[in-house]
Amino acid sequence: MRDERRPTLTDVARRAGVSKSLVSIVMRDEPGAGAETRRRVLEAAEALGYQPDSRARLLRSGRSRLLGVVFGLQHPFHADLVTGLYTAARETGYELALSAVTPERDEPEAITSLLRDRCEALILLGPRSTAAVLARLAARRPVVVLARSVRDAAVDVVRTADARGLHLAVDHLAGLGHRAIAHIDGGRAPGAADRRRGYRDAMRRHGLSDRMTILPGGLTESDGAAAARTLLTDRPTAVTVFNDRCATGVLDVLTRAGVGVPGEISVVGYDDSSLARLAHVDLTTVAQDVPSMTRLAVARATDRLEGAPVARREVVVPPRLVVRGTTGPAYPG
Amino acid sequence: MRDERRPTLTDVARRAGVSKSLVSIVMRDEPGAGAETRRRVLEAAEALGYQPDSRARLLRSGRSRLLGVVFGLQHPFHADLVTGLYTAARETGYELALSAVTPERDEPEAITSLLRDRCEALILLGPRSTAAVLARLAARRPVVVLARSVRDAAVDVVRTADARGLHLAVDHLAGLGHRAIAHIDGGRAPGAADRRRGYRDAMRRHGLSDRMTILPGGLTESDGAAAARTLLTDRPTAVTVFNDRCATGVLDVLTRAGVGVPGEISVVGYDDSSLARLAHVDLTTVAQDVPSMTRLAVARATDRLEGAPVARREVVVPPRLVVRGTTGPAYPG
DNA sequence: TTGAAAGCGCTAACAT
DNA sequence: ATGTTAGCGCTTTCAA
Numbered sequence: 006m007r008d009e010r011r012p013t014l015t016d017v018a019r020r021a022g023v024s025k026s027l028v029s030i031v032m033r034d035e036p037g038a039g040a041e042t043r044r045r046v047l048e049a050a051e052a053l054g055y056q057p058d059s060r061a062r063l064l065r066s067g068r069s070r071l072l073g074v075v076f077g078l079q080h081p082f083h084a085d086l087v088t089g090l091y092t093a094a095r096e097t098g099y100e101l102a103l104s105a106v107t108p109e110r111d112e113p114e115a116i117t118s119l120l121r122d123r124c125e126a127l128i129l130l131g132p133r134s135t136a137a138v139l140a141r142l143a144a145r146r147p148v149v150v151l152a153r154s155v156r157d158a159a160v161d162v163v164r165t166a167d168a169r170g171l172h173l174a175v176d177h178l179a180g181l182g183h184r185a186i187a188h189i190d191g192g193r194a195p196g197a198a199d200r201r202r203g204y205r206d207a208m209r210r211h212g213l214s215d216r217m218t219i220l221p222g223g224l225t226e227s228d229g230a231a232a233a234r235t236l237l238t239d240r241p242t243a244v245t246v247f248n249d250r251c252a253t254g255v256l257d258v259l260t261r262a263g264v265g266v267p268g269e270i271s272v273v274g275y276d277d278s279s280l281a282r283l284a285h286v287d288l289t290t291v292a293q294d295v296p297s298m299t300r301l302a303v304a305r306a307t308d309r310l311e312g313a314p315v316a317r318r319e320v321v322v323p324p325r326l327v328v329r330g331t332t333g334p335a336y337p338g
Numbered sequence: 339m340r341d342e343r344r345p346t347l348t349d350v351a352r353r354a355g356v357s358k359s360l361v362s363i364v365m366r367d368e369p370g371a372g373a374e375t376r377r378r379v380l381e382a383a384e385a386l387g388y389q390p391d392s393r394a395r396l397l398r399s400g401r402s403r404l405l406g407v408v409f410g411l412q413h414p415f416h417a418d419l420v421t422g423l424y425t426a427a428r429e430t431g432y433e434l435a436l437s438a439v440t441p442e443r444d445e446p447e448a449i450t451s452l453l454r455d456r457c458e459a460l461i462l463l464g465p466r467s468t469a470a471v472l473a474r475l476a477a478r479r480p481v482v483v484l485a486r487s488v489r490d491a492a493v494d495v496v497r498t499a500d501a502r503g504l505h506l507a508v509d510h511l512a513g514l515g516h517r518a519i520a521h522i523d524g525g526r527a528p529g530a531a532d533r534r535r536g537y538r539d540a541m542r543r544h545g546l547s548d549r550m551t552i553l554p555g556g557l558t559e560s561d562g563a564a565a566a567r568t569l570l571t572d573r574p575t576a577v578t579v580f581n582d583r584c585a586t587g588v589l590d591v592l593t594r595a596g597v598g599v600p601g602e603i604s605v606v607g608y609d610d611s612s613l614a615r616l617a618h619v620d621l622t623t624v625a626q627d628v629p630s631m632t633r634l635a636v637a638r639a640t641d642r643l644e645g646a647p648v649a650r651r652e653v654v655v656p657p658r659l660v661v662r663g664t665t666g667p668a669y670p671g
Numbered sequence: 672t673t674g675a676a677a678g679c680g681c682t683a684a685c686a687t
Numbered sequence: 688a689t690g691t692t693a694g695c696g697c698t699t700t701c702a703a
Contacts, residue, residue, distance in 0.1 A: 025675095025697080027673065038672070056453050059454040225616075285591055356689075366682090375688080395682075397695050
């Protein structure tokens with residue numbers, strides 16, 4: 006029952022009593038077929054349960070119109086980005102081919118599978134590959150790196166002005182009267198270096214060079230929790246954290262230790278992930294502009310493919326501070 | 339520079355001075371080529387940066403060896419499952435084609451794109467489609483539903499014995515002396531009905547029918563937070579929660595309200611997601627056996643494709659209680 | 672507006 | 688062990 010061959014374009018053509026070419030035209034919604042023919046073809050296709058074979062289609066047309074996306078399954082922020090990419094791609098006529106990185110499936114493997122699938126361009130979310138590897142890849146087809154900076158003339162980059170993001174955070178805290186402002190960093194994670202630098206710059210600008218404290222953190226809740234425990238002994242009045250996940254871990258430890266937020270410590274996250282927006286977390290955070298970033302990434306990829314002129318290799322999207330409930334004045338009451 | 343045609347099998351053949359067939363054989367690592375030939379072909383392929391075109395390959399061989407996976411980008415537990423599916427698929431020679439459901443990309447769309455890609459079987463993670471829709475799909479190719487039950491002879495199901503999972507949770511709590519045990523449920527989410535039923539059964543079995551309390555919850559932290567707030571007024575000594583995410587919201591609200599966990603309330607989650615394992619959360623939870631479930635799902639799909647005999651339509655995997663720090667005796671001291 | 676024919680890159684069947 | 692031929696399902700000329 007299921008073994009019967011799936012209907013092909015030829016089957017539809019036969020049933021509708023027209024040529025394959027016409028069916029092809031109708032299925033692609035191209036001009037060049039009469040109204041009556043169109044109707045008959047669609048009816049036949051429907052009756053047979055015909056689905057075009059995208060492989061054959063793309064093989065013949067020589068293009069796949071496929072954008073390969075490499076993302077980390079474990080990163081909630083990547084989920085937000087992929088969601089945005091789907092939306093952005095829909096408007097362009099390109100499709101997305103997802104390839105995940107997992108603990109057992111590394112980045113090279115994820116990339117190779119996309120190359121075999123003949124993706125025309127690659128969009129990599131916070132890739133860990135070296136610039137050299139990315140450059141070599143970019144020699145073969147357009148590569149757009151999202152949410153990480155890469156110093157190479159061959160790769161396009163779309164990222165948030167992360168340093169600026171930390172300026173916003175520190176300015177906000179300083180404006181509230183904070184002076185002892187610590188930073189929990191992201192180690193070698195994409196964006197971490199820029200955020201660290203932004204923190205340093207801003208502290209200096211506020212004349213707080215001697216109050217700078219950078220604690221090793223990471224991407225996850227437990228990284229944040231660990232950092233927060235060291236925070237308890239030598240307590241600042243405010244802390245900026247690498248990302249929202251990490252900040253959640255910080256909040257959790259502080260709350261359990263009976264340290265009031267924002268009463269005793271103010272906390273600022275990064276990403277404005279769905280986590281931060283939760284009513285009970287209500288985290289002040291630096292928002293990355295996901296819709297813009299993803300739209301730009303897709304546009305950049307398709308521009309390259311279509312030979313459109315491209316101004317800058319790197320597009321830097323401004324961050325935005327979202328003030329919620331985890332930040333308050335340094336000396337309340 | 340990038341416009342030059344990608345090398346094809348023919349190019350490699352020419353360069354190696356052999357026929358296309360030989361190259362094909364070598365690239366697929368099939369027997370039927372001499373050692374010296376093999377070496378020359380591989381060298382030529384390497385030199386040209388040749389990548390086989392999987393589309394052409396599959397078009398010709400008539401099979402795609404592709405398993406389509408529909409998953410929700412917003413669900414951390416789905417990320418765990420997809421991770422497991424990749425691992426399971428690797429051992430079988432099938433590849434995964436991911437298709438995500440997002441707020442702007444619904445399940446039918448995710449499925450249609452996989453059908454166009456000629457996936458041979460579909461693995462759906464907690465699908466929201468009706469049994470009728472799934473059955474219609476299953477008439478066209480093998481469908482394996484993961485983490486949800488579907489009453490239809492045409493669809494394969496791999497799921498956790500969710501009712502049994504709640505038995506474990508309630509037994510554990512009752513064993514600790516708890517009697518006022520509430521349940522925060524998952525509404526219409528996949529698995530929620532079974533867990534609710536499991537809770538009811540277990541409460542009855544323990545003679546606690548009159549202490550049953552089911553609070554409306556959901557899948558997310560904020561659902562849990564909302565439920566927890568109602569919990570504060572009429573406080574039970576223990577609560578079982580639909581999933582870990584929701585339980586996290588519960589914990590957060592309780593902690594902020596100064597309610598001791600497990601001192602005053604014990605909390606049990608569900609899934610044993612990475613969330614639960616975080617040292618600072620340390621959530622007692624019901625673990626779903628992800629490696630087994632994913633291996634079974636892939637095996638079921640491939641068995642159907644290869645016409646292997648299949649015993650049961652539905653495979654139910656036993657859950658396992660993981661006792662951590664959020665549960666304790668009902669009357670401490 | 673319609674149809675016939677060629678061929679995308681590959682593999683399978685059949686030679687040699 | 689190696690080469691030749693045909694054709695997967697489709698789109699794209701090109702001609703009618």
